[in-house]
Amino acid sequence: MVAVSAGGIRRAAIIAVGSEMLTPLRTDTNSLIVTEELNALGVDVVFKCVAGDDKVELSHLLRHALSRVDLVVMTGGLGPTDDDITRDVAAAVLGRPLRERTEITDAIRQRFAARGVEMPAINRRQAMVPDGADVLQNAHGTAPGLWLDVDRKAVLLLPGPPREMQPILIRVVEKKLAARAAGHTLYRRVVKMTGRTESHTDEALQPLYAQWARAAVPVEATILAALGQIELHVSARAEDRRAVERTLDVAVDQVEDLLGRDVYSTDGKSLEEVVGAMLAQRRLRVAVAESCTGGLITSRLTDVSGSSRYVDRSAVCYSNDAKVEMLGVPESLIAEKGAVSEEVALAMAQGVRERSGVDIGIGVTGIAGPQGGTSLKPVGTVAMAVVTPDATSTRTLLFMGERQIVKYQASQAALDLLRRMLAGV
Amino acid sequence: MVAVSAGGIRRAAIIAVGSEMLTPLRTDTNSLIVTEELNALGVDVVFKCVAGDDKVELSHLLRHALSRVDLVVMTGGLGPTDDDITRDVAAAVLGRPLRERTEITDAIRQRFAARGVEMPAINRRQAMVPDGADVLQNAHGTAPGLWLDVDRKAVLLLPGPPREMQPILIRVVEKKLAARAAGHTLYRRVVKMTGRTESHTDEALQPLYAQWARAAVPVEATILAALGQIELHVSARAEDRRAVERTLDVAVDQVEDLLGRDVYSTDGKSLEEVVGAMLAQRRLRVAVAESCTGGLITSRLTDVSGSSRYVDRSAVCYSNDAKVEMLGVPESLIAEKGAVSEEVALAMAQGVRERSGVDIGIGVTGIAGPQGGTSLKPVGTVAMAVVTPDATSTRTLLFMGERQIVKYQASQAALDLLRRMLAGV
Numbered sequence: 082m083v084a085v086s087a088g089g090i091r092r093a094a095i096i097a098v099g100s101e102m103l104t105p106l107r108t109d110t111n112s113l114i115v116t117e118e119l120n121a122l123g124v125d126v127v128f129k130c131v132a133g134d135d136k137v138e139l140s141h142l143l144r145h146a147l148s149r150v151d152l153v154v155m156t157g158g159l160g161p162t163d164d165d166i167t168r169d170v171a172a173a174v175l176g177r178p179l180r181e182r183t184e185i186t187d188a189i190r191q192r193f194a195a196r197g198v199e200m201p202a203i204n205r206r207q208a209m210v211p212d213g214a215d216v217l218q219n220a221h222g223t224a225p226g227l228w229l230d231v232d233r234k235a236v237l238l239l240p241g242p243p244r245e246m247q248p249i250l251i252r253v254v255e256k257k258l259a260a261r262a263a264g265h266t267l268y269r270r271v272v273k274m275t276g277r278t279e280s281h282t283d284e285a286l287q288p289l290y291a292q293w294a295r296a297a298v299p300v301e302a303t304i305l306a307a308l309g310q311i312e313l314h315v316s317a318r319a320e321d322r323r324a325v326e327r328t329l330d331v332a333v334d335q336v337e338d339l340l341g342r343d344v345y346s347t348d349g350k351s352l353e354e355v356v357g358a359m360l361a362q363r364r365l366r367v368a369v370a371e372s373c374t375g376g377l378i379t380s381r382l383t384d385v386s387g388s389s390r391y392v393d394r395s396a397v398c399y400s401n402d403a404k405v406e407m408l409g410v411p412e413s414l415i416a417e418k419g420a421v422s423e424e425v426a427l428a429m430a431q432g433v434r435e436r437s438g439v440d441i442g443i444g445v446t447g448i449a450g451p452q453g454g455t456s457l458k459p460v461g462t463v464a465m466a467v468v469t470p471d472a473t474s475t476r477t478l479l480f481m482g483e484r485q486i487v488k489y490q491a492s493q494a495a496l497d498l499l500r501r502m503l504a505g506v
Numbered sequence: 507m508v509a510v511s512a513g514g515i516r517r518a519a520i521i522a523v524g525s526e527m528l529t530p531l532r533t534d535t536n537s538l539i540v541t542e543e544l545n546a547l548g549v550d551v552v553f554k555c556v557a558g559d560d561k562v563e564l565s566h567l568l569r570h571a572l573s574r575v576d577l578v579v580m581t582g583g584l585g586p587t588d589d590d591i592t593r594d595v596a597a598a599v600l601g602r603p604l605r606e607r608t609e610i611t612d613a614i615r616q617r618f619a620a621r622g623v624e625m626p627a628i629n630r631r632q633a634m635v636p637d638g639a640d641v642l643q644n645a646h647g648t649a650p651g652l653w654l655d656v657d658r659k660a661v662l663l664l665p666g667p668p669r670e671m672q673p674i675l676i677r678v679v680e681k682k683l684a685a686r687a688a689g690h691t692l693y694r695r696v697v698k699m700t701g702r703t704e705s706h707t708d709e710a711l712q713p714l715y716a717q718w719a720r721a722a723v724p725v726e727a728t729i730l731a732a733l734g735q736i737e738l739h740v741s742a743r744a745e746d747r748r749a750v751e752r753t754l755d756v757a758v759d760q761v762e763d764l765l766g767r768d769v770y771s772t773d774g775k776s777l778e779e780v781v782g783a784m785l786a787q788r789r790l791r792v793a794v795a796e797s798c799t800g801g802l803i804t805s806r807l808t809d810v811s812g813s814s815r816y817v818d819r820s821a822v823c824y825s826n827d828a829k830v831e832m833l834g835v836p837e838s839l840i841a842e843k844g845a846v847s848e849e850v851a852l853a854m855a856q857g858v859r860e861r862s863g864v865d866i867g868i869g870v871t872g873i874a875g876p877q878g879g880t881s882l883k884p885v886g887t888v889a890m891a892v893v894t895p896d897a898t899s900t901r902t903l904l905f906m907g908e909r910q911i912v913k914y915q916a917s918q919a920a921l922d923l924l925r926r927m928l929a930g931v
Contacts (some may be wrong), residue, residue: 100728101728101730101739103541103551103552103553103554104541104545104694104739105538105539105541105542105545106538106696106730106737106739107730108533108534108535108538109533110533113530113531113533114530116528116529116530117530120529120530126528127528127558127560127563128528128555128556128557128558128563128567129528129555129556130553130554130555130556131553131554131555132553133552133553135552138552138553138574141570141573141574142553142570145566145567145570148566149563149566269529271531303525303526305526305531305532314529314531369822371801374805375801375804375805375807375808375809375813375817376796376800376801376802376803376804376805376808376820376822377801377805378801379800379801379822380799380800380801380802380805380913382800383800383801383822383824383874383913384800384909384910384913386875386876386877386909387877388800388824389824389825389878392800392822392824393824393825393827393828394821394822394823394824394825394828394832395801395821395822395824396819396820396821396822396832397794397801397804397808397817397819397820397821397822398819399808399813399814399817399818399819399820400814400818400819402818402862403818403819403862406861406862407819407821407832436831437827437828437831449808450811451811452811452812453814484809484811485809488805488808488809
């Protein structure tokens with residue numbers, strides 16, 4: 082029953098150690114990074130766990146994991162204090178007594194000395210290593226990683242802080258795991274799209290699914306709904322890297338052919354990166370007039386490195402006075418059409434565009450809630466306008482959810498409207 | 507060795523089922539909600555796992571969990587398709603054959619009928635229930651939850667979508683678990699603070715730790731470093747709810763006495779909520795002039811419901827022209843002091859305050875990176891100013907990290923500067 086691959090590492094489990102990750106307030110994210118590295122070598126993560134600082138439970142979990150997989154990766158619990166138990170548990174479960182490695186003690190002492198501090202006595206615990214372990218140097222902290230061969234299996238211990246964990250992981254993957262991994266590399270592509278629901282996307286893709294399942298290199302697909310967009314994950318595995326890459330290239334092309342303008346990215350890029358690249362390439366500059374989104378559109382645009390080339394300015398006009406003074410929106414228009422109307426959104430976009438002398442103006446006004454809704458314009462109603470040198474587009478949309486959710490969806494819709502206008506679609 | 511409490515539920519494990527949560531792209535968050543509910547009844551989560559859609563692995567994990575804890579909560583894998591395996595696995599591991607419950611089939615058929623759609627045949631799988639299970643109605647989806655008593659232990663199956671899972675969980679906690687839980691309720695408070703490092707906070711709190719450990723109701727404390735702030739989690743458990751609450755009240759007061767103005771919240775509120783409440787209470791209105799933060803400060807302020815009472819407007823001035831035109835910052839000042847300087851930050855704060863006629867102006871200018879740094883003003887340098895009716899404050903800070911990290915820390919520091927000025931500290 083126990084599924085173990087003969088001779089190579091193909092199946093892994095991850096155990097994150099730390100009581101704080103068993104509270105409602107913190108979660109384990111190291112396992113995502115570990116999974117990515119393992120998958121790239123064709124090693125599957127079969128399950129993953131979070132354990133507290135409890136020697137008995139962690140011992141049982143480690144034994145369970147060793148009975149099921151070829152490689153157990155444990156992150157965290159390698160610090161110097163009493164509640165850092167991972168070394169002790171690994172030593173006990175594997176029957177390998179802990180011994181001090183003086184080269185580790187020396188390295189830790191030097192780290193402290195470099196900051197002009199004497200090494201606290203408790204840090205010697207970090208130099209205690211199970212017999213036969215390979216020590217993996219930690220350039221960013223005092224806890225080294227440890228690699229333990231156990232018959233044909235292996236246990237890898239990594240420190241908890243991501244900036245310490247990640248460099249050790251990458252080295253151990255290159256130097257040890259790559260030669261031992263028995264699986265076929267798993268490759269993944271992410272296709273991001275807007276303007277469709279999950280089930281409509283699924284329906285549209287049915288013919289491709291059938292074709293992919295029958296192919297020489299089968300392609301697996303998963304649809305995931307995220308806020309304001311749908312992601313399609315396609316993956317395939319094979320010995321020949323080029324064959325997999327070619328297969329996925331074709332699969333992604335097929336999706337783009339089928340879904341057309343709704344696909345905005347096939348290389349992991351965010352909507353603000355895609356829009357930013359379009360603006361930069363055409364040397365267009367943009368200015369934004371935001372009401373209900375409260376600066377979020379501009380903040381997302383400026384999350385992208387190099388955005389100062391195409392973001393000129395933005396006016397967040399929460400009050401009606403601000404809309405009049407900063408953007409020149411006529412008071413009479415607000416009185417007549419209401420602050421949340423396509424007419425006002427358009428006047429905001431035109432106002433910010435003219436006053437800043439840039440190519441493109443965006444205007445967004447709406448009701449983020451929870452107060453302020455009416456029967457005609459309920460909470461979540463958002464009017465938006467985009468003005469480019471060639472065209473003008475306006476839209477009114479209704480979003481569900483809490484304030485921050487409405488804000489995000491409105492920012493996504495406004496950026497998407499600009500993307501579609503720039504793409505001429 | 508197996509730690510099981512006699513007669514009551516005290517120890518739990520959570521298993522989230524779904525292959526998508528074993529990829530580098532998705533994580534389990536249901537367990538955080540489940541943990542919160544269980545902890546409130548004094549039930550400890552001893553470990554938690556994510557399993558894929560693999561019957562063999564899930565069976566082994568469920569057996570392991572049942573050998574260790576009193577209650578196993580499984581989320582997900584209750585859908586109608588072949589890769590929804592949780593019902594099957596629970597039935598097999600517990601030796602309870604699956605039988606169709608026609609009342610569930612009828613309820614599912616009605617859900618579809620209400621939308622004018624016929625029930626697809628596969629949805630009948632969701633009516634298949636292990637013998638002896640209590641069916642927990644799902645008001646938001648087709649998959650009911652299931653509660654299974656197993657000797658003195660229990661297995662709870664919940665649907666994966668949070669909006670379906672949560673209402674069922676809350677009902678089962680009230681109706682079943684509250685009577686069976688054997689532990690003492692665990693209460694938690696979160697103290698949030700700025701202006702200190704993790705280790706300085708830890709050092710300052712040492713005398714309290716010693717006192718808390720010896721107390722009649724012992725208080726446990728954990729320090730967690732988050733971006734731009736430190737959180738101290740204090741928790742205690744006891745049979746008498748009032749005694750615990752009193753103990754935690756005292757502990758939080760002690761922390762506030764010790765750390766003073768660095769503590770900004772003891773009730774879970776975010777910095778923007780705290781600042782917003784201060785502004786609302788004093789009927790002060792604010793306007794923001796943002797350069798490197800790109801609208802993030804205003805977006806955070808307007809994340810708070812009711813913020814239209816105190817947020818008037820904001821000018822995001824990415825270009826120097828925008829700073830001159832929108833805020834009246836003298837070109838000569840930018841030329842002389844540089845766009846990233848306290849002088850320009852102050853002129854921005856004064857400019858936006860005067861032009862909008864509000865009480866408070868905030869100005870922030872800096873280098874978010876990765877380009878634009880110099881030896882004198884490296885990437886991460888941020889100058890900020892706050893002008894209130896009574897006072898003016900400026901600061902220059904250096905933040906480490908990527909663009910979005912610098913933006914966030916700068917927004918946090920600016921909001922904190924305003925908080926400290928309003929608190930008169």
